[in-house]
Amino acid sequence: MPAAKPPLPQPDVLTTSFWNACRRRVLEISVCGDCGHRFLPPGPCCPRCWSPRLASQESSGRGRVDSFAVYRRTYHPGMPAPYVVALVELDEGPRLISNIVGCAPEEVAIDRRVEVRFEAADGFSLPRFALGHGKESAKGGNS
Ligand SMILES: [Zn+2]
Numbered sequence: 001m002p003a004a005k006p007p008l009p010q011p012d013v014l015t016t017s018f019w020n021a022c023r024r025r026v027l028e029i030s031v032c033g034d035c036g037h038r039f040l041p042p043g044p045c046c047p048r049c050w051s052p053r054l055a056s057q058e059s060s061g062r063g064r065v066d067s068f069a070v071y072r073r074t075y076h077p078g079m080p081a082p083y084v085v086a087l088v089e090l091d092e093g094p095r096l097i098s099n100i101v102g103c104a105p106e107e108v109a110i111d112r113r114v115e116v117r118f119e120a121a122d123g124f125s126l127p128r129f130a131l132g133h134g135k136e137s138a139k140g141g142n143s
Contacts, residue, residue, distance in 0.1 A: 004077035014042045022125040025118050027059040029094045040094040061116035063090040070105040102130040
C-alpha cells in the first residue's frame with residue numbers, strides 16, 4: 001500500500017511565490033518596503049503598517065522552538081502519530097507553524113535550535129524543521 005500523502009498546500013496569488021521558493025529549497029519571508037517588518041505568512045500588506053509595498057527575502061532557515069505540542073493521535077493518514085506541531089520563530093523574526101522531524105517527540109523543547117528541512121510531497125516541497133545544535137537562542141540567552 002503506498003504511503004498516504006500529508007495534507008498539501010493550496011497556493012493562491014499571495015502564497016505561490018513562497019511555495020515556489022520552497023521548491024528551490026529556500027524559505028522565503030515577506031519584508032515591508034516601508035517599515036522593514038519581516039513576516040509570515042505572506043499577505044496583501046504589511047501587518048504592522050499596512051503598506052502594500054512588499055518584497056521578499058531568503059531566510060537562513062534557522063530558528064528556535066517558540067511553542068509546540070506532541071500529537072499522539074492520528075488525525076490524517078498522511079500524518080501518522082506521534083508527531084510534533086511547533087511554532088518556530090526564525091532568526092529573522094517571523095514565526096510559522098510547522099513540524100519538528102527527525103527526532104523523538106521527547107527531544108523537542110522550547111528554545112531548542114531548529115533548522116529547516118524540505119520534504120518532497122506530490123510536487124510540493126514542504127518546510128519542516130529538524131533539531132539543530134545547542135539550546136540557546138541566537139539572540140543571546142544565558143551566555
Ligand atoms: Zn510595514
